[in-house]
Amino acid sequence: MENTIAQKLDALLKLQEIDSSLDEIRKTRGDLPEEVRDLEDEIAGIETRLAKFKGEIGNLNSEIDSFKNAQKDGEKLIKKYKEQQMNVRNNREYDAITKEIELQELDMQLAEKKINEARARIRLIEEDLNRAETSLKDRNDDLKAKKDELDLITSESEADEKDLLTSREKHIKKIEERLLKSYQRIRGNSINGLAVVNVSRGACGGCFSIVPPQRQADIRERKKLIVCEHCGRILADVESVEPVTGRR
Numbered sequence: 001m002e003n004t005i006a007q008k009l010d011a012l013l014k015l016q017e018i019d020s021s022l023d024e025i026r027k028t029r030g031d032l033p034e035e036v037r038d039l040e041d042e043i044a045g046i047e048t049r050l051a052k053f054k055g056e057i058g059n060l061n062s063e064i065d066s067f068k069n070a071q072k073d074g075e076k077l078i079k080k081y082k083e084q085q086m087n088v089r090n091n092r093e094y095d096a097i098t099k100e101i102e103l104q105e106l107d108m109q110l111a112e113k114k115i116n117e118a119r120a121r122i123r124l125i126e127e128d129l130n131r132a133e134t135s136l137k138d139r140n141d142d143l144k145a146k147k148d149e150l151d152l153i154t155s156e157s158e159a160d161e162k163d164l165l166t167s168r169e170k171h172i173k174k175i176e177e178r179l180l181k182s183y184q185r186i187r188g189n190s191i192n193g194l195a196v197v198n199v200s201r202g203a204c205g206g207c208f209s210i211v212p213p214q215r216q217a218d219i220r221e222r223k224k225l226i227v228c229e230h231c232g233r234i235l236a237d238v239e240s241v242e243p244v245t246g247r248r
């Protein structure tokens, strides 16, 4: 069953009313939802950095362990060489072993140098890590405060919002897809979120431009969809002029 233009306009007006109420509710939350999202993103970023720092420290510690093991092996070898040196048969053998010991000692010094470098690197990373942990704690405190504030504001309007969303769901089913899309588009472009307005006191209820009398008459008939020539909002009806008081 095809709806008449008048029914479509009434449906749009009702939808506009629901959406405007939802806008009001959302306005009370201000920038809090966005601030909460930003903080959550920032915290996720810090946590990623912390994990990276901890991974780097872990790698450096394994590096240190393997250098220490190499040093232990080196010590054993040197001990073994020194024992061998006591049983050499000639100078040539003695010199060869001395050479081996010297090489082993050089390796161990190199390992020591690498261990110290790794330890210095760990200390630097730990400074970054501590700074990140401090800022993580601060951000988490901020987040908790903002969330509590938002929860409080939200809880006050939660039931109303739920009702409005439910009736919106029911309501949009009555409006054809194409019309709903136009409505959403006009609403999206409008600062005050109004897509459907009445003509009030001879002017568009959205942009307050004068609507000529003939056009007002067409709108009043409600036989076709008419939009404001200036702002493009859908003009649903013409509000009757209130009787002027204080005059006879």
Ligand SMILES: [Zn+2]
Pocket (backbone or CB within 6 Å): 204, 205, 206, 207, 208, 209, 228, 229, 230, 231, 232, 233
């Ligand atoms: Zn207008």
